[in-house]
Amino acid sequence: MDGRPILIVGVGGLGVPAALTLAKRGAGRIALMDPDRVELSNLPRQVIFSAAHVGLPKAVAAREQLKRRFPGLEIDCLPWALGPDNADSVVRRFGFVIDATDSPAAKFLINDRCVALQKPFVYGGVLGFSGQAMTVVPGRSACLRCLFEEPPQAGEAASCRQAGIVGPVAAAVGIVQADEAIRWLHGEPPALEGRLLTLEAANVARTRVIDVRARPGCPCGAAQRAQMSEDHELCRQP
Ligand SMILES: [Zn+2]
Secondary structure (H helix, E strand, O other): OOOOOEEEEOOOOOHHHHHHHHHHOOOOEEEEEOOOEOOHHHOOOOOOOOHHHOOOEHHHHHHHHHHHHOOOOEEEEEOOOOOOOOHHHHHOOOOEEEEOOOOHHHHHHHHHHHHHHOOOEEEEEEEEOEEEEEEEOOOOOOOHHHHHOOOOOHHHHHHHHHHOEOHHHHHHHHHHHHHHHHHHHOOOOOOOEOEEEEEEOOOOOEEEEEEOOOOOOOOOOHHHHHHHHHHHHHHHOO
16 A cells, blocks of 8 residues: 555545545545635535634645544645645655646646656546546556647636536546545556546436547657557567
């Protein structure tokens, strides 16, 4: 079992169910990172928080609630934002990162720094009734830039925010993300390594998993590495 802690970036619709799942599944040490404070409007969707937590940093309030139910779980609190200035020093301390953020800029920052530092992470995204998750193992599988190339324009990102997220969809994605982290903890290959899970819950709930190929030219270099190992295999053929 890998003893290095798991970092959850974003303690909201994805991060709270992910943290609860990690705690239930026996993770020894996690860290919660979020600059936001609990607001009244969070309470219906993020059931871990109560009215008494309004005004507290989300990371601190979530730690208090989790410690009550899981006293053996070690929880570090990072009540500030992950940004270009601190991303490397933060990410370096952890073994696996859960992207539970709601901003495209943060998702691409996590992708780029995890790829640079060779840290596996699981991407999660929710928009209305649909959710997505994919695990990136740098050096082995496609990254977020293989999938999307560039973050959406500011206008597109704003319309995503307006579409909002549906709590149960976010919870399902957060649980899937925690499962990926648990697999990594146990030294098992992540189920969604280089595979994009899409969950559609608008009418009848549907899930789909597609393989994501590394994109030639992506700065992560996964496509070039795959090509090199293919060439190597060909050379070994008698
Ligand atoms: Zn890539």
